[in-house]
Amino acid sequence: MAEKKAKYPKEFLEHIKLVTNKRAKVVIDHILQHGFITTDDLQTKYGYIHAPRAAMDVKDSGIPLETFKVISNISGRQIGAYRFGDITQIQTKRVAGRIAFSKKFKKELYDLSKGKCMICNGHFEERYLQVDHRVPYEVSGDIDVVRSVGGFMLLCG
Numbered sequence: 001m002a003e004k005k006a007k008y009p010k011e012f013l014e015h016i017k018l019v020t021n022k023r024a025k026v027v028i029d030h031i032l033q034h035g036f037i038t039t040d041d042l043q044t045k046y047g048y049i050h051a052p053r054a055a056m057d058v059k060d061s062g063i064p065l066e067t068f069k070v071i072s073n074i075s076g077r078q079i080g081a082y083r084f085g086d087i088t089q090i091q092t093k094r095v096a097g098r099i100a101f102s103k104k105f106k107k108e109l110y111d112l113s114k115g116k117c118m119i120c121n122g123h124f125e126e127r128y129l130q131v132d133h134r135v136p137y138e139v140s141g142d143i144d145v146v147r148s149v150g151g152f153m154l155l156c157g
């Protein structure tokens with residue numbers, strides 16, 4: 001069990017700790033221990049009759065899942081099973097993103113853009129604006145702004 005856990009990157013395990021959905025956690029913990037979970041496991045061990053819904057909870061919490069086929073110990077027939085997908089992808093996208101966009105960074109961006117959305121030019125409170133990539137040069141017109149915020153901009157919902 002410990003060996004299997006060791007092969008997952010630390011950042012991935014940290015991300016998993018943040019998952020609050022109970023059904024997602026059950027599935028994730030089972031995969032961490034056994035490498036995968038079958039629809040039999042979901043039903044007989046945890047009482048989740050609708051396997052795709054449990055799988056969707058996991059995906060919604062930002063963990064990629066892959067489906068494959070195994071032979072059931074119970075029925076001897078082919079059944080569905082789930083294992084983690086490409087966890088390095090999620091790791092770089094979500095975890096790195098969360099670190100990059102600190103509160104301080106966003107505030108700096110907010111002050112620089114004077115609280116305006118870069119697309120519609122509307123004025124919003126900071127919490128209604130999202131950090132996004134690329135500051136179009138023609139919009140900012142100021143190379144220093146582009147450089148200081150590292151090519152990011154704020155957009156409204």
Ligand SMILES: [Zn+2]
Pocket residue numbers: 117118119120121122155156157
């Ligand atoms: Zn806008």
